[in-house]
Amino acid sequence: MKIYTGTGDKGKTSLFSGERVLKNNARIDAYGDIDELNSILGALAADLSGEKELIEELRQIQAVLMQLSAWLATSPDSALIESLAEISTERITFLENAIDRLQKDLPVLQSFILPAGHTTAAWAHVARTVCRRSERKVVPLLSSSLKGKAAEQYRNLFVFLNRLSDYLFVLARHCNHIQGVPEKLWKACGDFQI
């Protein structure tokens, strides 16, 4: 089965709600970043061999990211938003509970840490930075004209991304912790040997 249609060969693509837009449209840009984030989570999960609980947690987060993408790919004034699965506040609570669980065994931070360490921790940091970039791409879409269900869903979507960034930071620390890799604390200019 061929997967290509060629409808984007001249620089446009279709939103789920039917609009033909340029491929650098703000919506495409936003869900493109979420797609990138999702792919990095896949790479991270692939490296987490044996960590069944964490892998399952990441799979659930990946599924929610697909939901977020569907919302971003749909014009908020389209009737098609009724066919989208809702991003419930339970998704946010899920992340908050996970953050609390992972943080329990970690030492309190007294300074910044470098995004480094075990491969899985490094992937989590990459994911965190892409998640922050996704947030920045979503901000322009949080227009005051959003109403009703769309306004509520965009609010949840944005909070989810914010919380996910925090989760990924804690996950990176957790990954180093379970792999026995010490965290590298940041000392301003201290690591340079000039």
Next chain:
Amino acid sequence: MKTRVSTYTATLLKRRWLSKKTFEITLSRPPTFEFKPGQRINLSADEHERDYSIISAPAESEIALCIRKVPGGMLSTLLSNAAIGTSLSFNGPYGYFTYHPSPRSAAFIATGTGIAPFCSMARSGISGYTLLHGVSLPEELYYAFLFQQSAKNYVACLSEPTTTRAAGGLDFSARGAKRQGREVPQSLRVEPGAKHPVWKTQPKKLPADSFQGKVTQYLAQHLESKAYDFYLCGRREMIREVTLLIDERFAGSLVYTELFY
């Protein structure tokens, strides 16, 4: 996406041939199965499976599908021969190719059996649309009778040359075919259990607006250039050509697509 997909079992109730290559089957409808016009199901038998758009309306008590017998196609061949009463399983419904009311005019574009989802929409009472149906031969204008009644503008786009006599009024009934000196294909037969003879869904005459050429040619040359809600169902070549044409000629339009593999 919100989907309530389940697996069901249905019985093959009827089959009738619409043309040499295409037939319609009717299945019993499981009581809990719900769908929207334009959605499809994944039908399976003997470990073969394939998606088919439903042509019946949600309000109907049975499920009907329009199937092209694909050379070498395992499931379509099996379904073309399966005994009435055969038990089949399917899951679904799938897809978001559903009609959305809009202030813009709706333009349905189909090629071949890509007409199927529009059939369900028309049988559900959706009317006032423009329909371009691209086929090779007039006998492939499935359900034309239905569309002639509910479309505001129904254009049959015939890609193979049609004789002047045919273009002026091809009679699709068996009697008309004989009168016009044409053979009625053996495959245009009504099988036991089929309620309606073929002519009830085939046009007795070509639609007034029949066009010699592909749907893309009609779109490029004849359809008024304005914003529409386009619904495209067919093979990838058509989807690609029409979508690029919409970008060029119908700015501000919405495009919903259902790709046939």
